[in-house]
Amino acid sequence: MMFARGLKRKCAEDEEAAPSYSRQRQSLLDMSLVKLQLCHALAEPSLCRSVLIANTVRQIQEEMTQDGAWRGAAPQTTGRAPLDRLVSTDLLCRSVRDGAGDGPAAPAPRGLQSSIWEGDGPLEDKGSFQKSLDQILETLESNTPLSVDELFSDVDSSYCSLDAVLTGVVGGAQSGQDGLEALAAMAAPAPSTSCKSDLGELDHVVGILVET
Amino acid sequence: VPVLRPMDLMVEATPRRVFANAHTYHINSISVNSDYETYMSADDLRINLWNFEITNQSFNIVDIKPANMEELTEVITAAEFHPHHCNTFVYSSSKGTIRLCDMRASALCDRHTKFWTNLPHSSPTLEVPSYGEGVARAGDLQETKLATAGLEVQGEEPGFLLAVVMGNSAVPITLHWLHQEIVNHVSKQESMPGVLLREEMSAEVSDLKPVFEEPEDPSNRSFFSEIISSISDVKFSHSGRYIMTRDYLTVKVWDLNMENRPIETYQVHDYLRSKLCSLYENDCIFDKFECVWNGSDSVIMTGSYNNFFRMFDRNTKRDVTLEASRENSKPRAILKPRKVCVGGKRRKDEISVDSLDFSKKILHTAWHPSENIIAVAATNNLYIFQDKVN
Numbered sequence: 001m002m003f004a005r006g007l008k009r010k011c012a013e014d015e016e017a018a019p020s021y022s023r024q025r026q027s028l029l030d031m032s033l034v035k036l037q038l039c040h041a042l043a044e045p046s047l048c049r050s051v052l053i054a055n056t057v058r059q060i061q062e063e064m065t066q067d068g069a070w071r072g073a074a075p076q077t078t079g080r081a082p083l084d085r086l087v088s089t090d091l092l093c094r095s096v097r098d099g100a101g102d103g104p105a106a107p108a109p110r111g112l113q114s115s116i117w118e119g120d121g122p123l124e125d126k127g128s129f130q131k132s133l134d135q136i137l138e139t140l141e142s143n144t145p146l147s148v149d150e151l152f153s154d155v156d157s158s159y160c161s162l163d164a165v166l167t168g169v170v171g172g173a174q175s176g177q178d179g180l181e182a183l184a185a186m187a188a189p190a191p192s193t194s195c196k197s198d199l200g201e202l203d204h205v206v207g208i209l210v211e212t
Numbered sequence: 213v214p215v216l217r218p219m220d221l222m223v224e225a226t227p228r229r230v231f232a233n234a235h236t237y238h239i240n241s242i243s244v245n246s247d248y249e250t251y252m253s254a255d256d257l258r259i260n261l262w263n264f265e266i267t268n269q270s271f272n273i274v275d276i277k278p279a280n281m282e283e284l285t286e287v288i289t290a291a292e293f294h295p296h297h298c299n300t301f302v303y304s305s306s307k308g309t310i311r312l313c314d315m316r317a318s319a320l321c322d323r324h325t326k327f328w329t330n331l332p333h334s335s336p337t338l339e340v341p342s343y344g345e346g347v348a349r350a351g352d353l354q355e356t357k358l359a360t361a362g363l364e365v366q367g368e369e370p371g372f373l374l375a376v377v378m379g380n381s382a383v384p385i386t387l388h389w390l391h392q393e394i395v396n397h398v399s400k401q402e403s404m405p406g407v408l409l410r411e412e413m414s415a416e417v418s419d420l421k422p423v424f425e426e427p428e429d430p431s432n433r434s435f436f437s438e439i440i441s442s443i444s445d446v447k448f449s450h451s452g453r454y455i456m457t458r459d460y461l462t463v464k465v466w467d468l469n470m471e472n473r474p475i476e477t478y479q480v481h482d483y484l485r486s487k488l489c490s491l492y493e494n495d496c497i498f499d500k501f502e503c504v505w506n507g508s509d510s511v512i513m514t515g516s517y518n519n520f521f522r523m524f525d526r527n528t529k530r531d532v533t534l535e536a537s538r539e540n541s542k543p544r545a546i547l548k549p550r551k552v553c554v555g556g557k558r559r560k561d562e563i564s565v566d567s568l569d570f571s572k573k574i575l576h577t578a579w580h581p582s583e584n585i586i587a588v589a590a591t592n593n594l595y596i597f598q599d600k601v602n
Contacts, residue, residue, distance in 0.1 A: 047256045048287045048306050049498045052439045055285055
């Protein structure tokens with residue numbers, strides 16, 4: 001708990017011993033993205049949990065943007081899931097603008113930072129990241145409903161039709177499509193009674209995210 | 213010598229009625245109304261109202277689903293009806309807000325309902341005897357005046373009352389800073405065609421937005437702030453005057469009449485605050501703990517990790533940590549208070565934070581409505597504890 005005691009650290013120590021704030025932040029971002037992708041694999045996927053994780057990702061993204069640190073395509077790193085970069089938690093648990101060795105302007109670690117991030121055009125990558133995040137949320141929504149028959153057998157028809165419109169379950173099968181169109185179609189998922197086809201779509205989503 | 217004979221647990225549950233197909237998302241709460249005719253069920257995005265006798269139809273009363281799911285940033289986490297007012301309910305969210313709704317104000321309660329609010333005078337007299345009686349839509353609101361002749365309050369700053377005309381009858385409204393006797397007098401009236409207000413008083417009716425939210429302390433902000441502020445449970449007190457909420461690290465008590473901050477905050481396991489990143493990694497940070505009131509609303513209880521549960525006495529401000537575990541307590545023995553050691557030297561019988569078992573979590577507890585008997589669910593065991601019987 002050395003930071004808690006406010007001990008000053010030398011720059012050299014910073015690089016070796018304690019991970020910098022930005023490294024930890026990047027680790028947190030990576031971990032969060034992995035969690036979002038894998039939430040379908042949970043026994044009980046939770047919309048609340050996914051929304052909270054997605055909000056956390058957005059927060060990190062915003063802060064990175066403010067710091068000028070946002071350059072990399074986050075989805076690139078999720079496939080590799082560098083969880084071994086996740087280190088001691090103390091730093092991240094402290095308030096964001098604490099003088100946790102870095103200071104709000106973070107001048108010293110910037111040299112380190114530029115080597116951490118890869119990728120080109122910041123805006124383009126950020127856009128694709130946002131799209132991937134949104135797609136994850138879309139597929140979350142599509143995976144929670146039950147099969148069509150169970151869902152709408154007894155329900156009052158006016159309520160039923162509104163909801164049918166919103167979840168697009170009555171929209172009809174769209175399993176033949178490829179690429180991003182298939183992802184968009186997931187917002188109006190095919191009424192699927194088989195888990196297998198759902199999993200197939202999942203693999204498709206993960207594949208696209210990793211390739212982005 | 214008494215012998216412990218293990219028995220196989222035999223439970224057979226058969227559904228009496230099935231209310232089907234009105235929820236697209238996971239149901240997190242159900243709450244029976246005080247009218248005993250209706251109840252509500254809440255999922256992540258919607259709350260529906262049911263009648264016990266009608267199983268194939270429900271009425272949607274809250275819907276926070278955005279038109280575009282990509283814009284979703286907040287979900288409903290818990291909901292409960294007021295114990296006495298059958299039109300009032302609360303629901304909590306993953307962003308740490310609590311919304312109080314009145315079904316009479318609008319059919320769909322996702323708009324802010326309009327209540328009486330702060331008055332120019334700020335002289336608190338007695339506690340507000342009841343809350344939210346007689347609410348009307350803004351358009352229907354007609355201010356009338358109340359006769360206060362003969363209701364002089366001796367020695368205190370006089371309060372006053374407004375009545376709202378709803379349809380053909382006037383409904384007395386209770387407000388802040390109101391004297392008990394005035395309210396009692398008014399509530400005996402059947403109908404009031406028109407009443408007089410004391411000349412020197414005038415009331416301003418403005419919108420009270422009954423959204424309860426504690427402003428965030430900017431110095432405490434971290435990436436986990438929002439997650440730990442997500443409310444996992446909300447419960448009205450038996451009196452109906454207070455709400456209790458549980459978030460990841462605390463239990464808070466709110467006065468229904470004060471929405472800008474809780475009146476009491478209790479730390480359940482603050483030693484976890486420095487471990488949030490690990491708890492995020494292993495998903496424990498998403499655990500949803502419940503909280504309960506005792507029958508007299510003087511003690512509150514909630515669960516924690518390592519099969520610990522905590523009780524807070526609101527009057528004495530004392531708290532205790534107990535353990536629900538067969539290994540560590542004999543049947544009929546008094547539970548021994550536990551203590552978590554947060555740093556420095558660990559005393560005997562204390563448990564250090566790092567040796568807590570996070571897989572043993574007490575999420576669900578219940579307190580008998582009138583007796584001191586509690587039920588605690590610890591993984592796959594149910595413990596029932598009661599006051600020591602002499």
